[in-house]
Amino acid sequence: MLLRSSLPVKVWKDNILEVALTGIFILVNWKIGGITAMLLYTAAYIIYVLLKSKDIKREMKNLKKIARG
Numbered sequence: 001m002l003l004r005s006s007l008p009v010k011v012w013k014d015n016i017l018e019v020a021l022t023g024i025f026i027l028v029n030w031k032i033g034g035i036t037a038m039l040l041y042t043a044a045y046i047i048y049v050l051l052k053s054k055d056i057k058r059e060m061k062n063l064k065k066i067a068r069g
Contacts, residue, residue: 021044
């Protein structure tokens with residue numbers, strides 16, 4: 001709870017996106033399977049990364065700052 005209040009991240013949004021991604025993974029593998037399921041999940045993951053690209057870029061900048069000292 002303390003960590004969540006100190007970070008500039010909307011946890012509920014991340015949780016919903018990750019649960020949706022997990023649900024997609026389970027559904028496509030259960031209903032379709034094979035290479036088609038892998039391609040559908042890959043497409044969903046690419047969409048997830050595009051939605052989170054701003055956060056990813058911000059965190060990469062923070063990592064670089066930490067690495068430099």
